[in-house]
Amino acid sequence: MTSTADVARNLERATELCGRASARGARLVVLPENFALLSTEETDKFRHAVDLDAPKSGDIVETMRAVAARLGLHLVLGGLPEKAGKGGAAGSPRPHVYNSCIHVRPDGSIGAVYRKIHLFDVDFPSANTRLRESDTVEPGDLDQAVIAETPWGGVGLSVCYDLRFPELYRRLVAAGARMLVVPAAFTLHTGKDHWHVLLRARAIENQCFVLAAAQYGRHSPSRQTYGHSLIVDPWGTVLADCADGEGIALAELDFESQAQVRAQLPCLSHRRIGGASQAC
Numbered sequence: 001m002t003s004t005a006d007v008a009r010n011l012e013r014a015t016e017l018c019g020r021a022s023a024r025g026a027r028l029v030v031l032p033e034n035f036a037l038l039s040t041e042e043t044d045k046f047r048h049a050v051d052l053d054a055p056k057s058g059d060i061v062e063t064m065r066a067v068a069a070r071l072g073l074h075l076v077l078g079g080l081p082e083k084a085g086k087g088g089a090a091g092s093p094r095p096h097v098y099n100s101c102i103h104v105r106p107d108g109s110i111g112a113v114y115r116k117i118h119l120f121d122v123d124f125p126s127a128n129t130r131l132r133e134s135d136t137v138e139p140g141d142l143d144q145a146v147i148a149e150t151p152w153g154g155v156g157l158s159v160c161y162d163l164r165f166p167e168l169y170r171r172l173v174a175a176g177a178r179m180l181v182v183p184a185a186f187t188l189h190t191g192k193d194h195w196h197v198l199l200r201a202r203a204i205e206n207q208c209f210v211l212a213a214a215q216y217g218r219h220s221p222s223r224q225t226y227g228h229s230l231i232v233d234p235w236g237t238v239l240a241d242c243a244d245g246e247g248i249a250l251a252e253l254d255f256e257s258q259a260q261v262r263a264q265l266p267c268l269s270h271r272r273i274g275g276a277s278q279a280c
């Protein structure tokens with residue numbers, strides 16, 4: 001997707017793309033980080049933040065819950081602002097939100113919620129890019145290992161910058177993940193060199209399918225993302241790669257093949273460092 005500050009337009013586009021994916025046979029759909037809102041005006045996050053404890057959680061979640069129920073999809077809302085209700089890690093009095101990844105079941109109910117742990121605070125002078133996610137976003141619980149349950153096995157939830165921290169994905173696999181989702185808004189500067197490499201690495205080392213939905217293109221004069229939504233298999237083979245522009249990466253996941261990979265190369269059970277060995 002090429003999301004902007006126009007929430008209504010973004011939701012309309014997300015709904016259309018979910019419909020296209022469903023029509024082509026998709027039963028699990030992942031939307032990118034910031035699918036409903038990608039704005040340079042930071043206060044927009046607070047205006048549109050959802051409250052998952054309220055009877056009506058907000059237009060963003062309610063709209064997509066209805067889409068999931070209408071299409072009968074397992075739907076992963078890749079990253080959206082959720083009310084956090086406290087200041088930042090440095091004790092700032094400013095309000096903060098969580099960057100939350102939400103799994104919606106085919107009946108429209110919420111199945112799992114992951115709140116992004118690793119916040120993107122970077123400065124690339126050569127690319128004229130400076131981003132401080134921690135100015136407005138509160139990190140989630142450091143002990144999280146959030147698994148969304150599906151008929152095909154567990155889906156481990158993460159968001160964007162988490163991709164650079166493999167410890168999280170090891171934790172998700174130990175908790176039963178057979179698929180890992182990485183919804184993202186990777187910058188053009190980092191994406192062109194690191195996106196494919198990191199996603200294939202996470203797939204290979206965890207012997208998981210990796211589903212990575214990405215933002216693409218020019219969102220504002222100061223924000224551009226790399227795109228290339230990917231689906232990677234447990235051997236590291238790219239099964240689908242979105243072309244430039246908005247669209248869909250679609251693949252059929254072969255879980256019998258995954259079981260064979262894990263049986264023939266049982267590296268997950270050979271693990272000796274960073275925790276007890278385990279069969280996955």
